[in-house]
Amino acid sequence: MERWTEFTNAIKGPELGSNNTPRKLVWKKNKATLWHYAPEEKKYDIPVFIIYSLFNTPSILDFAPGSSVMEGLVNNGYDVYLLDWGIAGYEDKELNIENYIADYISKAVKRALRHSRAEEVSVIGYCLGGTFAAMYAAIAEEPIRNLIVATVPIDFSVSVLPDKWEEELKNNGFNADRLIEVYGVIPPAYVEAMFRSVTAPIYNSPYVNLLARANDKVFVEKWKRMNKWNSGHVPLTGGAFRQLTNDLFKENKLVKGEFTIHGQKVDLGKITANMLVVSSKNDTLIPAGQSLPIMDLVSSKDKTYLSVEAGHVSLAMTGKLNGILEDWLGEHSQ
Template identity: 35%
Template structure:
């Protein structure tokens, strides 16, 4: 059946359908051109400012100076209400087109096909890069592990060589866990093992169309099963948990509901007070209609997120990084890390629609986590109920999660032991920068062990007191 035959079978007037589609298409094109004009205008203005500047040191790289000018201009413009309106106008027009097409013709298989094509473009890029840099044999995981739990696409990885107190890393759902074990020299997992910890990783896997129904509650249920498995394998009643980015959000929620299973919590670069998250992506997230997006597509496409990440600063996140690569092309360790990060960066999984909608609407827009309005399975999530030792980790120049948003967690929990660790650099630098591996992660391991020991002593004293009372009775 052709589209025209399908429309006629639904008794819909073709002229009206075509007129509305044409109007929405024109609106989408108009918004897209305005967005393009915003970027090109900033590039042109930065170039003109560079050419008109007086007194610039001859030793200063003109290209870097122009990039710095563009950084400031992009940061201001892309957070503005004007740009947010442009973005929402474009998205609204596109979603309206999709809604009309969906009403008159089954477009689901076209959505799947187009998303597969987009994903293949990113995979082709990483294959080409691998060929050019001779990194075809570079393993995805730098450290060996055993899979000790599987549920659907979710796996629990237990890394070999670890000993001592267990720590569970809860990674974000909008990327894969590989950045925590990206290479031998840049492996957070290895630093923690070297620090004397027994390391476990929660791998959320690649969610697909069949997982669109998964909600925040489902993620919490899975996390609880995983925690119980870690307790079983490690033979420990309590474990330490490290939540990174959106994984930190879920970890906080979990800790408020099941703190008795944890002896310490680490929140790393996770948005907590969303009113204080003024990063570009947070501003955009607060502007879009997540409910409508999920209603149309059922999920948030991973490659669409990749494009959004690039649009924060197209020149710096495309041209600049390849110039840096060229400068250090003879540094094999740098080249391999560069490729490993690129491979990780463009392997973004689909985010289930229900979960994505809850995160955007309830947290980014409603800020319900710190306001005490969020509920999971009918239970109110109260951050004040968290009284276990808390470590907050931030990157000083994080442009994905504002440090102020993460640090705000200390104002909303009841923990007596609160510590903050910070390093220069950005969001990903927490995992791959030299200073992170030389200073941050050894300190994190020592803190976890110290708090785990204190927890063990408290438990032993509690049992001793309890036993003494029973004997007296």
């Protein structure tokens, strides 16, 4: 009975706060916000610029005190900038990947460089944010010292879908344009359903785990934070969804060198920055085979690939990514 009471309180009780690390707004464009996380004692002149996925809020990067990526970077003495995409509305339906990279990321990096008075920047991309980071680095005029991508989809010919599903979806069994015509902006429920179909179509096990450990206060706190983020999918603009579906998933244009941004070809071979690629061995969403090809596509002389024991999300929320960044980024930010 005590467990059932705590189980009910965990689900119906007040939500725990997110974005725990102090930050200030330094730039805004449309719904997107550039946040600055300032260190108490600055150790490195090269700031860190972070790009997250379009599918969810970036709060997983500031999950909880003691395991926050943002907190870890700030405590290690970095100026940190996070580009938060915000919540897209129907009026944003035409925004596509090209717009996000050329009109948002590029301008936000320029703003971060001016704000920090730095001459170079380290760019970190997580999940689809890593794909965007790689695309941006391939065309960037700004000086990128280090490029780090974690759990990143690059080669979309590698899939986690069942073979028949993938065959049907890629052979026009799914028409993204029809969905976009109806909604303009893909609703969060549809975004969540896409991920559930791949990772956990029957979403009961988290609640079973909560009931079993409902009298463990530490577990319940982590569960509530994770459940809040996991149900926090955001709308996806029709323009971005169209390019993700047609140009990347179906035609794999990024690996083929055929993807363009405002007429400029995205050639990953033009990336020369120091490179770190991190994959999670237990990632059910982005398998290592999707990430590994970038190692051969870039021209970086200093490049490292790491495969760690973690899941797609636990890499960030458990603090494992912090340790990796502390070691690698510290050596490459002197």
